[in-house]
Amino acid sequence: MNDVAARTEPIRTDMVIVGAGPVGLFAVFEAGLLNMKCHLVDNLDRIGGQCAELYPDKPIYDIPAVPVCTGEGLTELLMNQIRPFEPTFHLSQQAERLERLEDRRWRLVTSTGTVLEAPVVVIAAGAGSFVPRRLPLPGAEAREGRSLFYAVRKMEDFRGKDLLIAGGGDSALDWTLNLQPVARRLALVHRRPDFRAAPDSVARMHELVEAGEVALHIGQISGLHGSDAELEGVTIKSPQGEALVPCDTLLAFYGLKMELGPLAGWGLELEKDLIKVDTATFETNLPGVFAIGDIITYPGKLKLILSGFHESALMSQKAFKYCFPDQKLVFRYTTSSTDLHKKLGVA
């Protein structure tokens, strides 16, 4: 156990949901109707999963009874729907370890040391965690965390550095503007002269370039130079040829990609990186660990948000038995049940 985890008091709850995408969010609703409280873990810094990261502005037409909404809109609708159940979110942290406790509950530890304990864990992790896309160049891995970074933890880390920032989106531009006064020297490299970042940031970057405060290179990084973990410069390739740009620190923003991550090592039965489940209960091979949404496979599975919604309803029925083994479960409709109305805050 690492230091952070050792210092953190375990949080006890009924259901820990890995993934705060649409399916994880709707699981809060289905669990809530059955009195189960939920904590959600997501590696993104915001709620919504792929709906937030990949297609916040793209239209979705196949949510039942919602003729059209965007990824962002769907997330908002779901957040409204689950509000009565007061879920707790643990964002910007990856679900790292899953351990079985002696009393048969599960302990989940995140990358930032949050410890969650519950009888039920639900994996609604879609295509995995969003992680920064890393430079696939020789020597990149050895330099990571030393002279090559994919995120800024503390601006002070970059004080006095001869910094090169790569990318054309908001992260690259925001950090160019914020780190320029901190770094000894700052250059920005992007593969084309147009930037997709906010126009205001782009304009401010161009002002710094005009003023000679920032150097702008158009091209793509094709090689890293320096010994071991040190960086002395990079090769930038463009249609005009190759150029060597000296720098001692590289901060690269190539967007996020999805990868299965640590859950691949939790002992779950997988088939082609997808989790196998019992389709009556959506339980995995680990008792009390369920999986729903895009991350699962079964005969006939379709990766649709609506399928994940259905899976979360069935999952909750069996999850209830783990959370409240002595209670009988009665199936009720939200339309008619005053008990459910109370839970929804409409009674």
Added chain:
Amino acid sequence: MAEIVAIDREGEEHRIEATPGWSVMEIIRENDLPIEAACGGCCACATCHVYVDPEWLARLEPASDEEDRMLDEAYQVQENSRLSCQIPFREDLDGLKVTLAPEF
């Protein structure tokens, strides 16, 4: 039967049946070639990146601004880089040759 020629990352050439109206990404994916296409074809990622054979490039509709922006998230982008989900296959593209770009 129309077809496309897809060259995988090992350099092996695959001649695969191509259905007009499908995107080139879908044709590649349905033939079990390794193309991630994480966003499912809505031009919201760059994981269906291919290089179009230069001889074919001019016969395609040019990339939209949106596609060009998404290519910022691809690696080793070249003049002939395209997102294959944004290339609808047509009868007259019979024989279209593309190479899968490196995974990133």
